Amino acid sequence: MKKLDPVFRSALDSAYTHAISHLENLDQTSVAATVDAETLRARVAKPLPFEGIPADQALEELVRNVDGGLIGTAGGRFFGWVIGGVLPAALAADWLTSAWQQxxxxxxxxxxxxxxxxxxxxxxxxxxxxxxxxxxxxxxxxxxxxxxxxxxxxxxxxxxxxxxxxxxxxxxxxxxxxxxxxxxxxxxxxxxxxxxxxxxxxxxxxxxxxxxxxxxxxxxxxxxxxxxxxxxxxxxxxxxxxxxxxxxxxxxxxxxxxxxxxxxxxxxxxxxxxxxxxxxxxxxxxxxxxxxxxxxxxxxxxxxxxxxxxxxxxxxxxxxxxxxxxxxxxxxxxxxxxxxxxxxxSRSFAAYAALRQLGRRGVGEMIDRCCDHAHAIVTGIGKLPGAEMLWEPTINQGLVRFLDPRPSATDADHDRQTDAVIAEILKTGEAFFGGTTWQGRRAMRVSVVNWQTSEADVERVIAAVKQAIKAVV
Ligand SMILES: Cc1ncc(COP(=O)(O)O)c(C=O)c1O
CATH class of the missing domain: 3.40.640.10 (Type I PLP-dependent aspartate aminotransferase-like (Major domain))
Known part of the structure; x- marks a missing residue:
């Protein structure tokens, strides 16, 4: 057996270590980006040097440069758009897919x-x-x-x-x-x-x-x-x-x-x-x-x-x-x-591994769990002072909005309040939600598709939304 070149091995070891660290820290780190485009550009957008660098150094540099610019989509507190996480077997099979290069x-x-x-x-x-x-x-x-x-x-x-x-x-x-x-x-x-x-x-x-x-x-x-x-x-x-x-x-x-x-x-x-x-x-x-x-x-x-x-x-x-x-x-x-x-x-490898990990029962349980969590989040937020539930989830999608407390507030004020609360939640890094316009009104979308979202996450994000409402008022 021919041993892998040490720099090749070192790059893979380093990717493995960084991947584990990213996944292990998802609970502690901000789910939203913490640096802006200018910062990222200052680190990344340089002229391509004429000379290359060893593979492991290229990887370390990439990891350093994107720090703070990654969204916590792999974790359980991300509810924006409709973006799933990665099941363990699927992620591992995906790594192999790249190594196999089929x-x-x-x-x-x-x-x-x-x-x-x-x-x-x-x-x-x-x-x-x-x-x-x-x-x-x-x-x-x-x-x-x-x-x-x-x-x-x-x-x-x-x-x-x-x-x-x-x-x-x-x-x-x-x-x-x-x-x-x-x-x-x-x-x-x-x-x-x-x-x-x-x-x-x-x-x-x-x-x-x-x-x-x-x-x-x-x-x-x-x-x-x-x-x-x-x-x-x-x-x-x-x-x-x-x-x-x-x-x-x-x-x-x-x-x-x-x-x-x-x-x-x-x-x-x-x-x-x-x-x-x-x-x-x-x-x-x-x-x-x-x-x-x-x-x-x-x-x-x-x-x-x-x-x-x-x-x-x-x-x-x-x-x-x-x-x-x-x-x-x-x-x-x-x-x-x-x-x-x-x-x-060969995207079939990761899909196959995911389905084998879950089995038919596991797929059903994951779907039901996400729907239940979506329901708990939307109804939980809907009960908070200053919030209103617009759509109670039947599956994993729901809508809430936030009300401007002034007695004279108009629909346009409630729209502004909704966008302001969404922005405030993102600022805290505790959860990630997106906005939408539904039946002419601004609303916050709640979409739960991540296998990792837990009951503890549900409680944590409702508490975070409560704080955000207070901060905006
Ligand atoms: C209902 C619906 N259809 C289609 C799409 C497009 O899917 P994709 O982003 O995988 O191309 C989306 C993406 O969010 C969606 O929510």
Missing amino acids: NGALYATSPASAIVEETVGEWLKDIFTLPKQASFALVTGCQMAHVTCLAAARHALLAKRDWDIEAKGLYGAPSIRLLSSSARHASFHRAVRLLGLGHANVVDLPVDAEGRLAPRALAEELAKAPDAPAIVLLQAGDINLGAYDDFEAIMPIAKEYGAWVHVDGAIGLWVTASESRKHYLKGIDGCDSWATDGHKWLNVPFDCGFAFVTDAEAHRESMSVRASYLTHASAARDEMDWNPEWSRR
Whole structure:
């Protein structure tokens, strides 16, 4: 056995030590950044020196330079946007993924990666209760999962109208209608932009008080052009409320008009693993495609998203490509037939390890735990003087806002107060929350997706919010 070069080993040892130290200190350190852009730039943004330095020194310098500029996303007090942590097995497998340096493009470039990915896809279809014949892709995130699914949708809808989209492009093609709930995520917009479908063509349909697309509005809109190809976007867990569209009611309407139904399940598809909450997803298996994330609720490292398509042939036709230097497998699945990348990270290893660590039961428990913590945080904050609960979590998403105590305070004052309290919480470094505008009012979003969030964290962040309210008043 040839020993690793001492500097190579020293760089890895140092990375290991710093990683452990970062994880062990998450409880004591600020969850928000403690240095500003100017400080970071002064340390980092220097001209690239002509001469290099040993690997271990490069690593030490990097660690020193980013100090204070890292957010505590890996820890249990982070509730901003929708950002997961990292499960131990997933993190460890991710380190190995880099050490192994496998190219997950083809079975030939890494047989292990291809077979592990096949398995992850099957396991996930089972968890999400998706049709057995559905094809899948492991992509960089839900954004690219949308692109992948909608490319398949575009292929299928246009092929039915004798239009070969892959060969001819969109020049002269029948135009595809895009109908969605107004609660949709902006990544849908970007996906349709990238696919040449044009985001100005998206028709936003009204939602009810619970954020659910009104089926009748969809039926009326589809009836306006009954023969036109149409994609309907549904939400499984929207960004503010975690709202679910009524799949059972909507699917027959969409099918009557031959529309393709795509589901944004970035957050909420995982709720299929929860015995007590899976009823929100009734009818989900009847849709045409689904996009979700690994790096949110599965708690695997970035970058990891999942796309699933019922019409596997449309999926493959829209993605596969051939070149004479490639070696294609006949008895295994070549990953690049299903995703928009060529060379790519073997992200299946971390997903596989996460799922093996948790097992089916563990996935369900993690989902339920996050939902319970979200409920405790939102209702706990809602009871504080000066706070108001706007949305009580049904899954892991909730909304609160903060009230300006002056008797003459207007909605605009409450909006300002809300943003000021959020900023104050970040200043303390005790917790990280983000803001949003919901039904015209500023609100603080609470999103719990980290496997590490504990009951002690819940108490700690409610106490921190209480202090922040006092500090702003
Ligand atoms: C509902 C929803 N859809 C899509 C996305 C985009 O996912 P990603 O950031 O993994 O591309 C997000 C990200 O927060 C989301 O919350």
